[in-house]
Structure formats: structure tokens, C-alpha cells
Amino acid sequence: MNGIWTIAKKELQSFFDSLIAYIMLVAFLGFSGFFTWLYGSDIFLVGQANLRVFFSIAYWTLFFFIPAITMRLLAEEKKTGTLELLLTKSITDRQLVIGKFLSALVLIGIALAFTLPYYITLSNIGNVDHGAILTGYLGLILMSAAYISIGLYTSSITNNQIVAFLAALFIGLFFHIIFDVLASNFTGTLGAIISSLSLSVHFESITRGVVDSKDLVYFLSIILGGIALSEMTIAKRK
Amino acid sequence: MDIKIENLTKKYGAQKAVDDISFNVKTGEILGFLGPNGAGKTTTMKMITNYIGIEDGNIEIGGRSIKDNPDELKKHIGYLPEHNPLYLDMPVIDYLKFCAELQDVAKSDIPSRIREMVKICGLNAEKHKKIGELSKGYRQRVGLAQAMIHDPEILILDEPTTGLDPNQIVEIRKLIRDIGNQKTVILSTHILPEVEATCDRILIINKGKIVADGTSETLRKQSQGQEIIKVKIEDGSSNDIITALQNLASTAMVDFVDKNQNKFEVHSQPNISSKRDIFNLCVEKKWVLTEMSSQETKLEDIFRNLTMN
Known part of the structure; x- marks a missing residue:
């Protein structure tokens, strides 16, 4: 347990030391703030006191930002040889992978925490459905965790960060949009199966304010699957 | 803690990197591991430190098999890998603290352990610099410091004196000799005078097999x-x-x-x-x-x- 926290702490520190964290925070808040409050179908145009606009912007910005955060997690350790250093300390492969996963999740958590003023502002100008906003954030966190574990896995299979980034985007794209598009082209059971694989379907249903156990199982299985695959890839050296 | 290696074998594809080797190292002994490039030195060391798995045979540390207690036994080993990988963007002190935490050093002991390592390895002037700013010799010292930070009973050093200047080499050798009195040390090198200067016993391996085992005197006698x-x-x-x-x-x-x-x-x-x-x-x-x-x-x-x- 200590090992996980030590790894996560160190990794989070290096996000901030290497400016990745600041760039990510500024870009994320800039994009989501601009489109939520100032431009396009923003909150004032929609005229409803909810954060649906923000959630759908964040749905896309996080999709692109997360692979950029996760790409170096394991690929860099493999390239510089520090992986050997870590894994010969008293820490298991699993602790390492989970620690890395948590560091990225905490960073995303920090980014999302900075959007809480949106919620505070909104509750001052209208009647807000607090439950829907809570589940909206829950949806974003679950989605981020799913993409982090996919990014962690692609980072574990290569020692090239660009490859890890592109592979994570590629795999992510299926969950993000392709399954959804495919599902609409099929009917019956096949359509239903593909549709149930689509992350956007589950994300929508959670942000609508309904937390179904089906959605939770879906996200948790992607998260655990990604972590398990990363651990297996790391263990392959043996 | 004694290390006992029995019939250790490791294959990479069809090639046998380590081929049925057996030897013991006792506490207080410094074993010099010699061999040409690709002889299987590093592979053996990686198996002892549990970075790669054992294919056949067994490694026992302090009487316990590494197969059964991999994570527990890692605590007793300090390891300096071959190319001394380090986090170049971390300051020396932070890095040593990170390593100490990973090795489960008690929180209250960490500052004193770091101080001691900085003193022993002569890092005092450089301790606040980032590792990336250090010269190769100082990086090597940082590598040694991280290997010894948790005061391990066993030290595995893969080519510990590469990149050091002659003065530093003498210092590091002395350091290894001092440490070796109470601990079990295995060091690999291909600098032959180094083995004579530091090691109690020499093990020469070639193509994965042990070809000689003994003190430098006995080896001389045998070959002469x-x-x-x-x-x-x-x-x-x-x-x-x-x-x-x-x-x-x-x-x-x-x-x-x-x-x-x-x-x-x-x-x-x-x-x-x-x-x-x-x-x-x-x-x-x-x-x-x-x-x-x-x-x-x-x-x-x-x-x-x-x-x-």
C-alpha cells in the first residue's frame, strides 16, 4: 500500500516539475471555460441552469489530453532503464502500475476540481439539479479512469512515447465514437452488443443523472482490464 | 545473509544465457564476477535481484527460496544496475528519499540514512543539484547511494566503477571493501586489477558456465x-x-x-x-x-x- 502511494506521489511531482501538469490544466480550463461560458451553444444560449454543456466539452477535451498524460508513465521508465531500478526495490509490479494509474487520476481530479467555480456560479444564477451535476462529475471521473488505464496499457507495450500516445488515441476512439456509429448501422442483438460497448452511451446515461449498475460495471471492467493488461505486459520481462 | 545458487539456468530463445551454474556466497565475502561480454553475468544478477524470473534451478537467500518470497527478499538486496539508470530531473536528495520510501525504510530513519549515504558516497557538495547536472562519476555515486540506502545485507553491483576517475575508483573500492566486511557483496566487472584489489573470491563465467572459482592465488596455481x-x-x-x-x-x-x-x-x-x-x-x-x-x-x-x- 505504501509502495503505491510513494510511486503516485513521485509521479505527480514529476507532472508538476515537467510543466505537463500546468499546460494540461491551463489548456483544459481554457477550452472548457471558453465553450461553456463564451462561445457556441454556451450556457447562456441554452438558458438552462445545468452543466450539460461543460460535460460534453470535457468529454472531448479529456479524451485528447489523457493520452498525453499517460504516454510517458511506463514508456519512459522502460526507455531509460529506471523500470529495472523500481522493480528491484521492494515493490510489486501491481503496486507500480496502480501507483502510476492513480497519479494520472489525481491530476485529472485536480483539473476537475478547478471547474467547481462553474458549479458555484451556476447555482447562484438559477435552480440547479445538484444530483445531475454530481453524477456528471462522476461520469467524467469514470471516463477519465477508463482512458487512463487504456493509456497506461499502451504505455506499457512500447518505449516510445509517441507510439503510446497514438495507440491510446486509436483504441480510445473505438470506445469514444466508433462503437456508437457502428451500433446505429446494425439492428437486433448485434446492434445492442456494439452499443453496449460504446463509452458514450454509458457516459450519457450517467450524466443524465441515472447511475445504473450496468454503467458502473462497464467502466470498472475497462479500468481493471487496462490495469491488469499493463501488469501482465510489465511481467513479460521475466 | 548467504546466497546459494543451485543449477541456475536461463534461456533467451534457443540461446542459453546462463547454463546450469551453482555457487555460494557467504556473509562477509566479496565475490568478483568476471566474464567476457555476454557471458551471463548481468542475467545472473538480474535473477538474484528478481528482476527476471528463474527458469530452472533455485536461488536461496538466507535459506529462503527467492521463488517463494520474492517481494520479502527484495528488501534485503541493494542493487546497482548495469548502466546505472537514474531520474535525471530529480534532485539527489529527493531521489534518495524516494528510494528509501520504496524500500520501506521507517519514516523517522529516512533523514539520517540520507545523511549517512551523502557522507559515505561523498555527495555533500552536489546533494541539491539535479541528477542530470552531475558528472558521470557523481551519478555513479548516487547509484551506489540508492543501492545502500536501506542498509541491505546483500549488495549486487553491476560494474560499479565504470566512469569513475582513478581517485574515485580507489575510494569506491575502499568503500566496497569496508562494506563487504559485514555484508554479502557480488560485483561484476571486466577490469581485472579491480577484482584483485577488492574481491575475496573470483568467479569466471563464460558462455553461461562457470569456468573458474577461487581466490586469485588458487586460480594462478591452477592455470600455471x-x-x-x-x-x-x-x-x-x-x-x-x-x-x-x-x-x-x-x-x-x-x-x-x-x-x-x-x-x-x-x-x-x-x-x-x-x-x-x-x-x-x-x-x-x-x-x-x-x-x-x-x-x-x-x-x-x-x-x-x-x-x-
């Missing part, structure tokens, strides 16, 4: 088989001397080194010394023996003999 002496004898004609030397029972072969100066090279019969006979011969013939030195086989020659085939 016969004694070689250089002598200089005055007051006699060189031809008389060489015939007389050849007629001694204990000599196998005599040769000129320098005919004009009456210098000879005498090869003794196996396992017999001919020094006394040569001296007595000179006394008897009233020759003057002005030089007699036995020629040592160099470790380099032993190494070459064993690993070239």
Missing part, C-alpha cells in the same frame, strides 16, 4: 601448473650454465632470455619448485646468482585462457 623462474647467473659461460640447469632433476625446460647477460628462463617440473636446486647448483659450481624471480601468471592470461576457445 608449473613454476617459471627468471635467473641471472654470473661468472660462468652461458653454455655451461644452461647445460647444468637442464640436467637438474627439478627443471623441465631452460631457455635463454639474454645470452650475453646470462639470463635464463627456467620452467620447473609440475608441482615442484626448482629454486633450491638452482641455488645449490650455483654454490657447487661457484657461480654467482645475482637475480632470481618467479614469474607470476597475470590474471589477464588466466582470463584469456579460460574464456577464449
Whole structure:
């Protein structure tokens, strides 16, 4: 347990030391703030006191930002040889992978925490459905965790960060949009199966304010699957 | 803690990197691990540190198999990997703290351990710099410091003195010798004088197999088989001397080194010394023996003999 926290702490520190964290925070808040409050179908145009606009912007910005955060997690350790250093300390492969996963999740958590003023502002100008906003954030966190574990896995299979980034985007794209598009082209059971694989379907249903156990199982299985695959890839050296 | 290695084998594809090797290392012993490139030194070390798995055979540390307690035993091992990988963007102190935390050093002990490592490894002037700003020798010291931060009973050092200047090499060797008194140390190197200077025992492996095991003296004796002496004898004609030397029972072969100066090279019969006979011969013939030195086989020659085939 200590090992996980030590790894996560160190990794989070290096996000901030290497400016990745600041760039990510500024870009994320800039994009989501601009489109939520100032431009396009923003909150004032929609005229409803909810954060649906923000959630759908964040749905896309996080999709692109997360692979950029996760790409170096394991690929860099493999390239510089520090992986050997870590894994010969008293820490298991699993602790390492989970620690890395948590560091990225905490960073995303920090980014999302900075959007809480949106919620505070909104509750001052209208009647807000607090439950829907809570589940909206829950949806974003679950989605981020799913993409982090996919990014962690692609980072574990290569020692090239660009490859890890592109592979994570590629795999992510299926969950993000392709399954959804495919599902609409099929009917019956096949359509239903593909549709149930689509992350956007589950994300929508959670942000609508309904937390179904089906959605939770879906996200948790992607998260655990990604972590398990990363651990297996790391263990392959043996 | 003793290390006991039994019939250890590791294959990479069809190639056997380590082929059925067995040896023991006792507490307080410094074992020098020698071998040409690709002999299997690093692979063996990686198996001891549990970075890669064991295919066949067994490694026991302090009587417990590494297969059954991999994570528990890692605590007792300090490891300096081959190319000394480090986080270049981390300051030295932060890095040592990180390593101490990973090795489960008690929180209250961490500052004193770091202070001690900084002192022992001579890092005081550089301790606040980022590792990336350090020269290669200082990075090597940081590598040693992280390996010893949790005061492990076993130290595995893969080429610990590469990149150090001669002064640093002497210091690090002394450091290893001091540490080696209470701990079990395995160090690999291909600098042969280093092994003689630091190690109690030498293990030479070639193509995954152990080809020699012993102190440098025993290795010399084994490979020599016969004694070689250089002598200089005055007051006699060189031809008389060489015939007389050849007629001694204990000599196998005599040769000129320098005919004009009456210098000879005498090869003794196996396992017999001919020094006394040569001296007595000179006394008897009233020759003057002005030089007699036995020629040592160099470790380099032993190494070459064993690993070239």
C-alpha cells in the first residue's frame, strides 16, 4: 500500500516539475471555460441552469489530453532503464502500475476540481439539479479512469512515447465514437452488443443523472482490464 | 545473509544465457564476477535481484527460496544496475528519499540514512543539484547511494566503477571493501586489477558456465601448473650454465632470455619448485646468482585462457 502511494506521489511531482501538469490544466480550463461560458451553444444560449454543456466539452477535451498524460508513465521508465531500478526495490509490479494509474487520476481530479467555480456560479444564477451535476462529475471521473488505464496499457507495450500516445488515441476512439456509429448501422442483438460497448452511451446515461449498475460495471471492467493488461505486459520481462 | 545458487539456468530463445551454474556466497565475502561480454553475468544478477524470473534451478537467500518470497527478499538486496539508470530531473536528495520510501525504510530513519549515504558516497557538495547536472562519476555515486540506502545485507553491483576517475575508483573500492566486511557483496566487472584489489573470491563465467572459482592465488596455481623462474647467473659461460640447469632433476625446460647477460628462463617440473636446486647448483659450481624471480601468471592470461576457445 505504501509502495503505491510513494510511486503516485513521485509521479505527480514529476507532472508538476515537467510543466505537463500546468499546460494540461491551463489548456483544459481554457477550452472548457471558453465553450461553456463564451462561445457556441454556451450556457447562456441554452438558458438552462445545468452543466450539460461543460460535460460534453470535457468529454472531448479529456479524451485528447489523457493520452498525453499517460504516454510517458511506463514508456519512459522502460526507455531509460529506471523500470529495472523500481522493480528491484521492494515493490510489486501491481503496486507500480496502480501507483502510476492513480497519479494520472489525481491530476485529472485536480483539473476537475478547478471547474467547481462553474458549479458555484451556476447555482447562484438559477435552480440547479445538484444530483445531475454530481453524477456528471462522476461520469467524467469514470471516463477519465477508463482512458487512463487504456493509456497506461499502451504505455506499457512500447518505449516510445509517441507510439503510446497514438495507440491510446486509436483504441480510445473505438470506445469514444466508433462503437456508437457502428451500433446505429446494425439492428437486433448485434446492434445492442456494439452499443453496449460504446463509452458514450454509458457516459450519457450517467450524466443524465441515472447511475445504473450496468454503467458502473462497464467502466470498472475497462479500468481493471487496462490495469491488469499493463501488469501482465510489465511481467513479460521475466 | 548467504546466497546459494543451485543449477541456475536461463534461456533467451534457443540461446542459453546462463547454463546450469551453482555457487555460494557467504556473509562477509566479496565475490568478483568476471566474464567476457555476454557471458551471463548481468542475467545472473538480474535473477538474484528478481528482476527476471528463474527458469530452472533455485536461488536461496538466507535459506529462503527467492521463488517463494520474492517481494520479502527484495528488501534485503541493494542493487546497482548495469548502466546505472537514474531520474535525471530529480534532485539527489529527493531521489534518495524516494528510494528509501520504496524500500520501506521507517519514516523517522529516512533523514539520517540520507545523511549517512551523502557522507559515505561523498555527495555533500552536489546533494541539491539535479541528477542530470552531475558528472558521470557523481551519478555513479548516487547509484551506489540508492543501492545502500536501506542498509541491505546483500549488495549486487553491476560494474560499479565504470566512469569513475582513478581517485574515485580507489575510494569506491575502499568503500566496497569496508562494506563487504559485514555484508554479502557480488560485483561484476571486466577490469581485472579491480577484482584483485577488492574481491575475496573470483568467479569466471563464460558462455553461461562457470569456468573458474577461487581466490586469485588458487586460480594462478591452477592455470600455471608449473613454476617459471627468471635467473641471472654470473661468472660462468652461458653454455655451461644452461647445460647444468637442464640436467637438474627439478627443471623441465631452460631457455635463454639474454645470452650475453646470462639470463635464463627456467620452467620447473609440475608441482615442484626448482629454486633450491638452482641455488645449490650455483654454490657447487661457484657461480654467482645475482637475480632470481618467479614469474607470476597475470590474471589477464588466466582470463584469456579460460574464456577464449
